[in-house]
Amino acid sequence: MNSRTRQDALARHLRRSGTTTVAELAAKVSASRRTILRDIAALRDQGFVIHSDPGRGGGLQLDPQSVQTTPRLTVAEVFALLISVAAMRAAGNLPFASLADAGLAKIERALPPDKLRDLRRFLDCLHVGQLAPEQDLSDLRPLDAILLPAFETAFLTGRLLRFHYRDAKGSPTLRTVEPQAMLILPPLWYLVAWDPARDAFRHFRMDRITTPEPLEDTSFRRRHVPFAADVCPYRDLKR
Amino acid sequence: MNSRTRQDALARHLRRSGTTTVAELAAKVSASRRTILRDIAALRDQGFVIHSDPGRGGGLQLDPQSVQTTPRLTVAEVFALLISVAAMRAAGNLPFASLADAGLAKIERALPPDKLRDLRRFLDCLHVGQLAPEQDLSDLRPLDAILLPAFETAFLTGRLLRFHYRDAKGSPTLRTVEPQAMLILPPLWYLVAWDPARDAFRHFRMDRITTPEPLEDTSFRRRHVPFAADVCPYRDLKR
DNA sequence: TTAAACGGTGCCAAAATCTGTCACCAAAGG
DNA sequence: CCTTTGGTGACAGATTTTGGCACCGTTTAA
Known part of the structure; x- marks a missing residue:
């Protein structure tokens, strides 16, 4: 198993089970305790917030707040979403518009620059x-x-x-x-x-x-x- | 330079410059021709579509269609987007709904399972x-x-x-x-x-x-x- | 008080992987 | 024919990753 895929597996397991121990994770992905601890450190470097409790009954716990969703969208789907929201604005007052806008802005920022130019020209x-x-x-x-x-x-x-x-x-x-x-x-x-x-x-x-x-x-x-x-x-x- | 960061750099350079040769890329990241070719193969494995023309005047070319955007959204933003689209459906016929739905489905799939359950209960x-x-x-x-x-x-x-x-x-x-x-x-x-x-x-x-x-x-x-x-x-x- | 269960760190050698070099092939264009 | 370009296989050396070990600090239960 690759180092990266193993770390992904660990993150998935942490997301599913509320609390886990290092030994459990090691058994799950069949790696040594030391390697698991190194991977946990790497995940923390990547921004995951993982609480840890020492002592009996302790373990690791992933803070769900720190997990950001990273969907992979195609350009056409982004077009469709933005056009839909433009249409919705026309329909009347848009509830929770500022939050939806923040999400759409992030989606826009992730577009390659040439596609973003196309998108703006199209929306014009x-x-x-x-x-x-x-x-x-x-x-x-x-x-x-x-x-x-x-x-x-x-x-x-x-x-x-x-x-x-x-x-x-x-x-x-x-x-x-x-x-x-x-x-x-x-x-x-x-x-x-x-x-x-x-x-x-x-x-x-x-x-x-x-x-x-x-x-x-x-x-x-x-x-x-x-x-x-x-x-x-x-x-x-x-x- | 790390193997992963080098591949990211190659992808970036391919996105910017329309057409490149292996030799150019090798000079860019100061790696050997063989390594570049191995990285190109890895990028293709990851889903990037890279056209290649042999012979004089040939080179590599990244298909922009294959580049997927990966925005990072918070859970609240996903909530707001989905609620907005639900409201929009109510407003009348939603244009290009299937494409927008595909995008939203991808966004939903990227949610952690407990948040997805919350979302469905809220939308109920x-x-x-x-x-x-x-x-x-x-x-x-x-x-x-x-x-x-x-x-x-x-x-x-x-x-x-x-x-x-x-x-x-x-x-x-x-x-x-x-x-x-x-x-x-x-x-x-x-x-x-x-x-x-x-x-x-x-x-x-x-x-x-x-x-x-x-x-x-x-x-x-x-x-x-x-x-x-x-x-x-x-x-x-x-x- | 003691012992066991837990996370965490430093070190080192073995294992795995990555890298560069070289030889060579195929296609395109002169 | 030659040159320029991408592409593959093999191999040795460089590099990174991994596992084992000893050890530390904390917590809880016996």
Whole structure:
């Protein structure tokens, strides 16, 4: 057994059983008492707080406060979490927001710098507001997981986006547009894009978009997006 | 230099510089070519995807997709994130929910088992629904960060909770109640509790609660919470 | 008071592992 | 053909880890 894996095993055993003795641990991982004591010292160096009581009935005890959770997330999962929280802020007052923010900030800090830049650029295209109450939500459907990576590449590399769209009346069309922004009006999500075929801005409800496909063409320019009532069904648009 | 720190240094250098050769890395950490190649193999074993091109102009290239971020979160932050997402689900359809869920599942898995049990018990007391539209939201205030730890201890250890409350008319009272459940009707949060002084269930809007204080008394019992319109201003209550 | 059970430290030799060197192979490009 | 690049196997020496030992301080029970 490797030195590192043995120390991990010791930490796991300490977490499970409230109190243990050095002899027990030695039997568990089949190592000598001396080695266990050295490993305990190493764990303490790594920041684990391990109380020890000498004498009969004594033993080792891991302070659970000192154990930090270190999940391993992929970049896409971090994207999804941050976008979700951005949407939640739009929904109203977010309880315990400061704690959740602290957690998200830590998650952000762990991103590699290029991914962090991408993330900020992506979130810059995100606008949140409150939906006007008279909106019809009867045909709302859950969003497809394919949308996120497609939108990511389209926004980050500035590509034309082609997709099938089913409008409010249910008639399907194939669109090829310049993606400019995303608008969150919970529970609805919109893609705000310039439609070259119509020479005008259009907003597309995301749950009506299927089979999105970023094209090779990156020749279009960023435009100033007019967030006005005649373009999007929003109320009180704010960042 | 330690074997592990050297491998970390190599990973860092690979992340920064797009393409590198073995010879460059060897010069960087002043180790032999053979050692570098062994370290590269170890990194690949650890899950890093490193492309390699033989021949002139070739070299090593780290696939950024394979780099996982490993933030260090405290238990309270994980609580806050999970509660926030529970609230968000209540707000409507959650975009990219499957990805965010995968991230949260990883975060949960990294929790120590006793904390995970606590978390599940706490979330069991959480009920979400949709607010009836006629509700008055004019005096909505952000929640105090002190509430979360107080509610945590009250629910997990089953203690009486004492707090100051300011009702809809603005008149302040001091309450001592048995906390039974939490109700989320975005953007409002309610504490559902049995009030022994009135011998009945009461719901308290959380943003009207100040200075919560868990008492020593743990003698009360869990009750069946009636989520009915006459108790809570909810619509379509669902888990 | 004594003895046993517990954590903790210093030391040293044996065991295990890591490292560098060397020879050599395969692929790519001139 | 040669050069440049990654990749593998083998082996001896350097380095680290490990286990055993003696010993210390504390606590508790006999």
